[in-house]
Amino acid sequence: MTEIALPIWVQIVVSVLVLAGCLITLIGALSLFRLPSYYERVHTPSIIACAGCWLIVWSSVFYFSLQTHKPSFHTLLIAVLLSVAVPITNIFLMRAALFRDRRMGKDVPPSLSRIVSANPEGNDA
Numbered sequence: 001m002t003e004i005a006l007p008i009w010v011q012i013v014v015s016v017l018v019l020a021g022c023l024i025t026l027i028g029a030l031s032l033f034r035l036p037s038y039y040e041r042v043h044t045p046s047i048i049a050c051a052g053c054w055l056i057v058w059s060s061v062f063y064f065s066l067q068t069h070k071p072s073f074h075t076l077l078i079a080v081l082l083s084v085a086v087p088i089t090n091i092f093l094m095r096a097a098l099f100r101d102r103r104m105g106k107d108v109p110p111s112l113s114r115i116v117s118a119n120p121e122g123n124d125a
Contacts, residue, residue: 010066014059021055024048042093046086054079 028048035041057079064072101108 004067006063006066010063014063017055017059017062021052021059023052024055025052028052038097039094042090042097046090050079050083050086053082 025048028045031044031048032041035044057075060075061072064075098108098111102111
């Protein structure tokens, strides 16, 4: 593949998208230190990481489409898979944490399921 010198406006747009994506992801990472509970800490960075990922992926699509003079959407697969996997993983982590906290008797919302008892002793009253 031969390198084509892209115009300065393309380089600026790609740079702004990458830096914005990195900044959003950094803000999400810093929220890990600031937020008090596990439930808040697991939720916020995952949403922000997806937003940062989408900006970086769109910069990649823009750059490689202009570099090769044809549409280059193969990097969108990364963002799509991440956008599907992160919320699903988040749901499983939150449910596991709720299950653990209910078993330990912490003050969390009650279970909507009748399969798993909210009472650790097993005697539902």
